[in-house]
Amino acid sequence: MIKIKVRFFALVADLIGKSSIELLFNKKKITLREVLNHISKLYPQLYKINKGFKILILVNGEQAPLNKVISDGDEIAFIPPVAGGGD
Amino acid sequence: MPDGKIVSGQPNINEIITNMINDSYLDGCGALVIFIGYVKGKVDGHIVNILSYDAYEPYASKKLREIAYQEARDKDIYDIKIFHMIGDLKVGDPTIYIFVTGKTREKAFETAKRVLERVKHEVPIFKLERRDDGEYWVLGDGKRVKRKKENDYT
Numbered sequence: 001m002i003k004i005k006v007r008f009f010a011l012v013a014d015l016i017g018k019s020s021i022e023l024l025f026n027k028k029k030i031t032l033r034e035v036l037n038h039i040s041k042l043y044p045q046l047y048k049i050n051k052g053f054k055i056l057i058l059v060n061g062e063q064a065p066l067n068k069v070i071s072d073g074d075e076i077a078f079i080p081p082v083a084g085g086g087d
Numbered sequence: 088m089p090d091g092k093i094v095s096g097q098p099n100i101n102e103i104i105t106n107m108i109n110d111s112y113l114d115g116c117g118a119l120v121i122f123i124g125y126v127k128g129k130v131d132g133h134i135v136n137i138l139s140y141d142a143y144e145p146y147a148s149k150k151l152r153e154i155a156y157q158e159a160r161d162k163d164i165y166d167i168k169i170f171h172m173i174g175d176l177k178v179g180d181p182t183i184y185i186f187v188t189g190k191t192r193e194k195a196f197e198t199a200k201r202v203l204e205r206v207k208h209e210v211p212i213f214k215l216e217r218r219d220d221g222e223y224w225v226l227g228d229g230k231r232v233k234r235k236k237e238n239d240y241t
Contacts, residue, residue: 007143009141009143009211009213010141010213010214010215010224011224011226011232011234014224014234014235053226053227053230058143058146058211061143061145061146061149077143077211079143079211080213080224080226081226081227081230082207082208082209082210082211082212082213082227083207083212083213083214083225083226083227084140084142084147084171084183084206084207084210084212084214085124085171085182085183085203085204085206085207085212
């Protein structure tokens with residue numbers, strides 16, 4: 001069993017109406033690609049954003065390839081363009 | 088020692104300045120550059136009431152520290168400290184502080200500018216502008232998207 005947390009920020013959290021969810025997979029091994037496919041079925045609106053910006057996907061705070069193996073306890077985050085700092 | 092973190096209270100600026108100067112002058116430093124960003128009262132002709140900052144922690148603080156350490160590797164830079172505020176900030180409230188000590192003013196100014204640009208583009212920090220004409224997500228370099236109801240951004 002693999003349990004992961006998925007976090008959504010800012011506009012992305014608005015889009016799906018939640019800031020985080022937990023997912024359980026009854027498997028011994030799963031890749032980031034498979035997790036994202038699952039999330040796309042749960043929240044198809046995530047993949048229909050058309051505002052000229054990209055959503056970055058992080059695994060435990062780092063960018064990762066789609067074939068990365070996701071482990072129990074990992075955290076995936078959907079990050080819209082960031083806007084720190086001053087002007 | 089370089090440092091960077093997300094904070095919800097204002098840092099003690101006088102103490103930081105005193106410590107950074109005292110730590111660095113014997114190493115030949117003579118320049119301290121400070122950048123303070125603060126909340127604008129007007130954007131695109133509209134009054135801003137509140138600017139809400141959120142951050143993906145602990146990764147935002149980790150990235151701020153990483154930027155401070157990387158930019159302080161320059162032989163002419165002695166120390167860098169970055170503090171980024173989160174929460175609901177009022178007009179005029181500081182949003183970010185960057186302190187850089189170095190051997191020359193050119194190097195210190197140049198480094199402070201580069202640190203700010205890196206913070207703006209690399210750190211998972213999010214900004215919601217609450218204005219008299221609605222709420223706007225600020226995405227990247229000044230692009231604004233009006234906040235809508237759930238499932239309505241397509």
